[in-house]
Amino acid sequence: WALKILADEDHRLSRRIRIIFGTNEESGFRGIRWYAANEEAPIAGFTPDIHEGIVHAEKGGLHVKLDIPVEDQGKIFLDSFKAGEAVNIVPDMCEAVFRGDGPELQKWADSLGKAVGSLPLGGEVSLDGTSLVVNAIGRAAHASLPEKGENAIACLCRLLGDNPPSGSSFNAFRILSELLGDPRFGRDLGINMSDEVSGALTCNPGLASFEKGLLSVTLDIRHPVTIPGDLVITRIRERVEPLGIECTETSRAKPLHVPKDSPLIKDLSEAFHEVTGKYPEIKAIGGGTYAKALPNVVAFAPFPAGLPDLAHQADEYIDIEELISSVLIIKAAMIRLAR
Template identity: 35%
Template sequence: MNLQEKAISYKEDVIKSIQEAVRIKSVEEAPLPGKPFGKGPAEALKYFLQLGESMGFEVKNFDNYAGHIDFGSGEETIGILGHVDVVPEGEGWSHPPYAGEIGDGKIFGRGVLDDKGPMITCLYAMKAIKDSGLKTDKKIRMILGANEESGWGCMDHYFGKLNMPHPELSFTPDSTFPVTFAEKGIMQVVLKKNYEDSENIKIKGGNAFNSVSEKAFLEISEDSGKIILDYIDSFNKDKDYKLEVEKKSGNIIFTSNGKSAHASRPDKGYNAISALMKCISESGYKGGPLEEIAKFFSEKIKMETNGASMDVNFEDKDSGELTLNIGMISLEKNSLEISFDIRYPVTIEKDSVLDGLEKNASEFGMEMEVVGGKDPLYIPRDHFLVKTLMDVYKDVTGDLEAEPIAIGGGTYARAIKNCVAFGSLLHDQEDNMHQKDEYLEISKIDTWLKIYTEAIYKLAK
């Protein structure tokens, strides 16, 4: 039995382990003693480490921030970086998001693609190499974080506070195949403004910077909201995602429906926040903060995803155009916050983006705060790591025309030197990460196992 056949022999175990991992709701919550990201991420990290230990690997938990699973020895280390936390599930699932149900040849659940499924597969790839008795000259280390989706505090703790060594070469299975050689810069920005007369209005939308808002809500008095109510039917005409209306205790609640997508590809979704503001603006609503907020959106945001009206629609040859996503909005107790997630091209200076945002926000008296971000990543196409992984991908899939790609997503490849994203999405897989009914086609696991087993072995031997 060759190495790839050995890996595929574990397929049923891979399926079972993915289901078990998905059943742990590992969305970040309020910290608990010894659990910096809450109960779920800590339990998911424990699950992975126990699974690795059961395979005969050495494991270590670093304060429930991160953990690693080691196999082999050598002066150099090959790293596999991934995360056990997931984004919130959202609404509208046809299968329970944390059950790992199988239907129509697919495993459904939050995290089957991002990133529990790929990391389980890589762990069984390590097991295949170990059980085959093949000699490797380098240590193989799987590094697991518990906070990738909401801050990277896991990597800051592991590589920063604890000063753990960087592997010499690494990959993360948290993007698409073949090899991601460039990742856009990431910037998370909040625009803020305080009002004195908005207590009778509430706006709420979105649940994360890095997801296109699927729901947005406006609560307003019946008298004030009548003009919007009268316009709803016209706005909804011929639209797939409509606004709904509910009357409650003398108020009208407008619910805007959208389609979630990852913030790196906002064009794949439909932003409920932007749609709500478009409706308010087009209705002719006048008066107070709501008119101003709607005007800001109609002039500076629109339904765009490239930031053109904010004067930040930069573009370059290697990584394409900038993307701008409105992830969240809140107007409560006279305080407005609008949360942006921006992915900017690898050759563009961050300050150029900030200047455009600040200039346009200031026209509406809004203050800007940068609350997070990551610098761009760029590994040359002719780098040994890129070339080796490309060769493995081509050999296994037969896709000889494939070329390295650039993405807007932010992966752990940015956390350390000499790391790239490698898979896990194949070219014929639907990208439904961060969306409802996230699923993994069971038939793809064979290819995943072949690719990752060969890649790990070739890098480590």
């Protein structure tokens, strides 16, 4: 609609304006990466993928898989361990299933039943003959803001590591408990880093599984823009490999940093002020937007400040007045960038 208004008003611009429709921003960026590889690069642009303000810095991203062997403990063995559906979400449930000797499982179930109440959000212990199921409850949040959630993987590892079966121990859970006791900022992994531009590194154990004797936990790490991803990986390996854990980097996203006083940031800020009478907040985030996939692009919210953040939630909506206001902000931004 903003582009149509510009056309109807016959504005004379010195640059072409193109709207690019990405089609899988939440699941891999494949469309926008194809565009970047096959089409001309923009000289200036924005993606409206932010709730408020202008994002001048986006942290770098790493996905790291930790594999640790789990040995059978005599009369009790691990049958399954699972948590998470997406690595970029703090898991709200983690489940472990053990099998083995009934009386031994009963004794351990009694011990775990007394301890499970110490977890922040509790859990459940149930025994059915020779099968023991242990659950830890967490609270979901986005991986870029792990402090807003409660990580169920970390909770269950603490419970099992601190309360092993009588006469034996699952060392894997004790070790993971030490590494992921409070995973949010990577302190126990040796990666608690920060910078003045984008703040603290965040770490989210988002996925867990057990297969062929290996317990795997995948971490979603958002590192500060001035700290190299290679340094983060090196620190993790130095910490975990002496403990018998294999560390594998599975994906990487480069950080984004545009100076606050750049012409692009200034133009978008003035466009917002022109329509609303206020200047937007200029900030750094841990999330990732299409701005990382194209040069000379930042995330910019063409919405009045103070609106509720309803993205990805049930009954998502926008008021008509706010929608019209956003069209006018986008129009003003297009004019400034195209001149």
